[in-house]
Amino acid sequence: MDNVLKIIMQRLALGLLTLLVVSVVIFVAVNMLPGDFAQAILGQGATAESVAAIRRDLGLDQSLFTRYFDWLGGVVQGDFGTSFASANAANFSGTNSGVTTVAQQIAPRFANTMFLAAVTAVIAVPVSITLGILAALYRNSLFDRATNIFTLSSISSPEFFLAYVLILFLAVVNPIFPSLSNIYEGMAFSERLNKSMLPALVLTLVVTAHMMRMTRAAIINLLASPYIEMARLKGISPMRVIVKHALPNALAPIINVVALNLAYLITGVVVVEVVFVYPGIGQLFVDSVKLRDIPVVQACCLIFAAAYILLNLTADIMSILSNPRLRHPK
Amino acid sequence: MNGISRRGLLKTGAAAGVLGLTGMPLRAQTRGGKLTVGLNGANTSDNWDGRTHADMFMIGAAMGAVFDCLTENGADGSLKGELAESWEASPDAKVWTFNLRQGVTFHNGKSFGADDVIESLQLHVAEGSKSGAQPIVSAITEMKKITEHQVQFTLASGNADFPYLMSDYHLLIYPAGQIDEAIANGIGTGLYAVAAFDPGVRFVGKRVENHYKGDSAGFFDEIEYIAINDNTARMNALLTGQVDAINRIDFKSEALLKANPAVRIQEVTGNQHYTFPMHTDTAPFNDVNVRQALKYGLNRQEMVDKILLGHGQVGNDSPIGPANQYYNADMEQLAYDPDKAKFHLQQAGLDSLTVDLSASNAAFEGAVDAAQLFQASAAASGININVVQEPADGYWSNVWLKKPFCACYWSGRATEDWMFSSAYEAGVPWNDTKWDNARFQELLLTARAELDSDKRREQYGEMQQILSTEGGALVPMFANYVQAVNNRIASPDTIGNLWQMDNCRMAERWSVA
Numbered sequence: 001m002d003n004v005l006k007i008i009m010q011r012l013a014l015g016l017l018t019l020l021v022v023s024v025v026i027f028v029a030v031n032m033l034p035g036d037f038a039q040a041i042l043g044q045g046a047t048a049e050s051v052a053a054i055r056r057d058l059g060l061d062q063s064l065f066t067r068y069f070d071w072l073g074g075v076v077q078g079d080f081g082t083s084f085a086s087a088n089a090a091n092f093s094g095t096n097s098g099v100t101t102v103a104q105q106i107a108p109r110f111a112n113t114m115f116l117a118a119v120t121a122v123i124a125v126p127v128s129i130t131l132g133i134l135a136a137l138y139r140n141s142l143f144d145r146a147t148n149i150f151t152l153s154s155i156s157s158p159e160f161f162l163a164y165v166l167i168l169f170l171a172v173v174n175p176i177f178p179s180l181s182n183i184y185e186g187m188a189f190s191e192r193l194n195k196s197m198l199p200a201l202v203l204t205l206v207v208t209a210h211m212m213r214m215t216r217a218a219i220i221n222l223l224a225s226p227y228i229e230m231a232r233l234k235g236i237s238p239m240r241v242i243v244k245h246a247l248p249n250a251l252a253p254i255i256n257v258v259a260l261n262l263a264y265l266i267t268g269v270v271v272v273e274v275v276f277v278y279p280g281i282g283q284l285f286v287d288s289v290k291l292r293d294i295p296v297v298q299a300c301c302l303i304f305a306a307a308y309i310l311l312n313l314t315a316d317i318m319s320i321l322s323n324p325r326l327r328h329p330k
Numbered sequence: 331m332n333g334i335s336r337r338g339l340l341k342t343g344a345a346a347g348v349l350g351l352t353g354m355p356l357r358a359q360t361r362g363g364k365l366t367v368g369l370n371g372a373n374t375s376d377n378w379d380g381r382t383h384a385d386m387f388m389i390g391a392a393m394g395a396v397f398d399c400l401t402e403n404g405a406d407g408s409l410k411g412e413l414a415e416s417w418e419a420s421p422d423a424k425v426w427t428f429n430l431r432q433g434v435t436f437h438n439g440k441s442f443g444a445d446d447v448i449e450s451l452q453l454h455v456a457e458g459s460k461s462g463a464q465p466i467v468s469a470i471t472e473m474k475k476i477t478e479h480q481v482q483f484t485l486a487s488g489n490a491d492f493p494y495l496m497s498d499y500h501l502l503i504y505p506a507g508q509i510d511e512a513i514a515n516g517i518g519t520g521l522y523a524v525a526a527f528d529p530g531v532r533f534v535g536k537r538v539e540n541h542y543k544g545d546s547a548g549f550f551d552e553i554e555y556i557a558i559n560d561n562t563a564r565m566n567a568l569l570t571g572q573v574d575a576i577n578r579i580d581f582k583s584e585a586l587l588k589a590n591p592a593v594r595i596q597e598v599t600g601n602q603h604y605t606f607p608m609h610t611d612t613a614p615f616n617d618v619n620v621r622q623a624l625k626y627g628l629n630r631q632e633m634v635d636k637i638l639l640g641h642g643q644v645g646n647d648s649p650i651g652p653a654n655q656y657y658n659a660d661m662e663q664l665a666y667d668p669d670k671a672k673f674h675l676q677q678a679g680l681d682s683l684t685v686d687l688s689a690s691n692a693a694f695e696g697a698v699d700a701a702q703l704f705q706a707s708a709a710a711s712g713i714n715i716n717v718v719q720e721p722a723d724g725y726w727s728n729v730w731l732k733k734p735f736c737a738c739y740w741s742g743r744a745t746e747d748w749m750f751s752s753a754y755e756a757g758v759p760w761n762d763t764k765w766d767n768a769r770f771q772e773l774l775l776t777a778r779a780e781l782d783s784d785k786r787r788e789q790y791g792e793m794q795q796i797l798s799t800e801g802g803a804l805v806p807m808f809a810n811y812v813q814a815v816n817n818r819i820a821s822p823d824t825i826g827n828l829w830q831m832d833n834c835r836m837a838e839r840w841s842v843a
């Protein structure tokens with residue numbers, strides 16, 4: 001187990017380094033966008049003086065270098081700063097009351113996104129693994145082909161298109177689920193679940209193909225090995241061969257692909273959240289990019305990057321744990 | 331009650347903009363039920379501070395439901411008292427006395443009086459405040475509490491429109507001494523008290539019992555505004571019945587809404603207009619003949635048909651729209667006439683003219699297409715318009731007011747003086763045509779302090795005529811406010827056209843059918 005611990009520590013350190021690089025890239029990229037917060041918020045009122053005044057108030061007239069390290073210094077201490085929009089609103093009124101920090105702004109949105117990801121995972125992971133196993137069992141059958149065609153076409157369609165198709169069939173023609181996912185704090189769990197169902201189904205359609213195809217391929221790959229042949233010769237039923245003998249050895253690649261797709265559920269929800277008006281982090285991200293609200297954009301990107309790194313790390317560890325050869329290296 | 335002050339100052343109906351609809355609501359409105367509305371223009375930084383309000387969501391929630399102003403604009407364009415019962419002006423329109431309504435209480439139980447008015451207005455001129463209503467309040471040199479329910483304002487110079495300006499959506503009245511708390515929690519005197527507010531997500535209001543507006547307004551028990559910034563999502567929400575009404579219909583999908591029998595479309599022409607301002611101090615636009623050549627080279631009707639898909643009205647190169655009191659409807663309509671354009675070009679001593687027109691869809695949706703239509707229609711008269719497509723980002727700081735000929739939009743203003751002094755008074759920062767005309771300037775100052783309504787109508791009429799024939803702004807079209815409502819909800823026959831959604835007052839004026 002010491003070995004595993006060492007790997008975790010190594011990967012965490014590398015992950016931190018990656019985050020640092022990501023933060024530099026994001027900071028530079030956002031600053032390279034034409035226009036800035038002052039221009040975005042003022043619209044028609046963006047005269048030279050008012051732009052300069054807002055830039056001065058927010059410290060946007062400082063050099064890129066200074067701003068980056070000021071921000072980084074705050075983040076290291078757990079302070080993600082104040083969103084420009086909120087700081088500017090306070091500035092309008094000349095008081096400091098009611099300024100919300102980036103962390104306060106993101107926390108409820110992030111919780112909502114996690115909820116949606118959890119609902120989707122609960123549906124998508126069992127469905128796609130089951131479909132993958134069945135497809136491997138009845139490979140090249142009509143069932144196998146139909147599943148492949150369906151999942152591949154759903155992953156190939158743009159998310160907003162899937163979303164509108166589901167809205168048409170499940171909200172307009174047959175009003176089963178609401179097309180508006182405006183969940184809020186204090187909503188009953190059942191209602192929250194009902195409202196999140198359509199976005200969760202769209203995300204399920206998007207991630208199923210990847211997981212299902214990987215499960216199918218990993219199992220079929222193993223079916224050619226001698227020990228499976230042995231099991232068959234013993235007269236075990238095909239289902240049992242797959243579930244008892246092939247699946248445990250196929251776990252590593254399956255876990256990897258599941259982890260990757262879970263990360264996608266957190267970072268790839270932007271379009272789905274906008275279409276369904278789901279108050280998650282993706283919607284906040286879009287609004288903040290439009291406003292060039294750099295502190296919020298930075299924090300969102302860091303969360304996305306951290307989600308990827310952590311889930312990849314989890315995937316690696318899980319595949320080590322699921323493989324005795326890696327667990328007990330010679 | 332109606333607060334029409336002496337000499338019939340405000341006795342001018344301006345319902346002209348309401349398309350084909352006149353008269354007041356006839357059917358009885360019933361109390362009860364819930365109104366759910368999907369609105370755009372919401373932000374995570376939204377709050378109850380009127381100084382920061384600029385978009386539909388918060389204007390509708392604050393001015394339209396939770397808070398009141400001193401005066402309000404009726405759906406027919408008349409001015410009514412809200413927290414003020416009546417008002418009087420000195421003959422030079424410099425000193426205004428407002429009689430406040432008695433027996434009004436805030437949602438927290440505090441009773442309303444003169445101190446609340448004075449303290450709330452002072453917020454807009456507080457040190458460091460960048461309120462949108464700062465110019466209105468800074469024109470007041472003295473605010474005096476005469477009795478508990480009477481306030482006197484002294485202005486730096488006479489302004490006959492002062493009561494109109496008090497209806498501005500920034501000028502919300504907060505409880506004196508508790509303003510920080512009122513801004514944090516949304517405590518006003520409006521028909522609905524805040525039940526839930528999640529910035530950028532939703533607002534829920536509950537009807538206040540025993541409200542001073544009585545049974546004549548505020549018919550719902552509960553209202554819910556849901557922030558839906560995405561156009562398609564807003565339409566879906568209406569079609570699937572999750573909201574009862576939405577603002578800002580996408581013209582391209584309007585036909586789909588029309589095909590749905592459960593939904594009706596409300597459309598009014600207000601003051602929102604799209605313009606092509608020319609710098610009248612820069613060659614070649616400093617020559618009035620060049621400006622007139624361009625005026626006749628512009629096919630306004632084609633732009634209304636193709637850019638607004640018919641949802642608008644042709645403009646006449648004046649920024650005063652049908653929602654204004656002194657809208658001059660008698661002016662001769664400028665029309666596309668290549669021969670006249672050619673004639674004016676010759677008058678300017680030119681055979682042909684080549685100008686750059688800067689445009690971007692940041693100016694208004696379809697601005698680049700509009701510029702290209704202009705290019706095509708002007709070409710017939712030997713005018714070569716070179717359309718320069720500018721980046722949307724930074725358009726308002728790099729192009730508008732800087733390039734001598736560009737595309738622009740104005741949401742319009744409630745009064746003529748307000749509009750003219752924002753963009754057409756000599757020397758003001760947003761004068762995007764560098765307009766400086768002696769007669770126009772003289773009329774502007776006289777009309778501002780004139781209390782006689784007939785005289786003002788004449789003066790403002792002449793000013794609109796000057797702009798139409800000589801002015802530097804081409805105003806090809808006024809864009810309609812288009813919104814959709816489920817038939818479950820009844821609305822009065824006359825819909826306000828000053829702002830979208832019945833002047834943002836749907837919570838007050840609509841009811842369950």
